[in-house]
Amino acid sequence: MRLTVLGGSGAWPTPERACGGFLLEHDGFTVLIDPGYGTMPLVPDRVDAVLVSHGHPDHCADLNPLLRARVLGDREFPPLPVHxxxxxxDAVLALDKPRMLAGGYVQHDIEPGRTREVGPFRMEAWSLPHHVPNAGLRLTADGRAFAYTGDTGPAPELVELARDADILLAEATYVGRVPEEDAPYLSTAVQAGRTAAAAGVGRLVxxxxxxxxxxxxxEAAARRHFGGAIG
Known part of the structure; x- marks a missing residue:
């Protein structure tokens, strides 16, 4: 199981860093997780499935150019499973008329508590608190486990999601303190470190x-609470 980080900026991309976007590869199968702003140019022809944690554009906006590249380009692609x-x-798919992208993707709902097979991966989902519905995701294959929080505030389910994962990819919008109005919906590096320690993960990203x-x-803030590998 191999994780490639395409970007990790929250809210909007910067000249140095795209928004969140991640490739998880195993046994020749590649999943693109959260195609946020600035991630599509890196992956148009090497994706077998897409997973999106929630509908904020910094997590899904580049699904539109990815689908355009696959539908309108010279090369023919099979319909892309999108979970x-x-x-x-709804908003990102409405950027084009339905007939333009017809046949380019097959949409699947992520349902917390329901297990789904995505290529070689077994996918489980948790409903986690954010401004919009957000799915924490856990993918396992051949005894390895990857956990991703999406964007979330504090929740006891986070430890269950991340339990003994080889990699925990954790939202850490702020270093040590979330502004009061967003405290139920976003997290810090300190909180990510605590979750990683409580869950016994191998590596925290x-x-x-x-x-x-x-x-x-x-990283220094997370390291005060988690003694394992970070980054």
Missing amino acids: APPGAL LTHLWPGTSPEDA
Whole structure:
């Protein structure tokens, strides 16, 4: 199981970093997770399925150019399986008339508590607190486990999601404190470190850093609570 980070900026891309986008590969199968702003140019022809945690555009906007490239380009592609919470992709899919992208994708709802097979992966989902419905995702294959929080506030389910995962990809918009109005819906590097420690994960990867945040500061904050590998 191999994870490639395409970007990790929260809210909007910067000249240095695309928004969240991740490739998870196993046994010749590649899943694109959260195609946020700036991620599509890196992956148009090497994706077998797409998973989207929630409908905010910094997590799914580049699904539109990805589908355009696959439908309108010279090369013929099979319909792309796209998994997301119900309604999460309505806005991005409405950017084009339905007939333009017809046949380019097959949409599947992510349902918390229901297990689904995505290529070689077994996918489980948890409903986690955010401003819009957000699915925490856990993918397992051949005894390896990958967990991803999407964007979420504090929740006891996070430890269950991440339990003994080889990699925990955790939202850490802020370093140590979330502004009060967003505290139920977003997390910090400190909280990510605590979750990783409680869940016994092998490696912690921080994502969704607010633009301008020092990755070194975020890593140092998480390291105060988690003694394993970070990054």
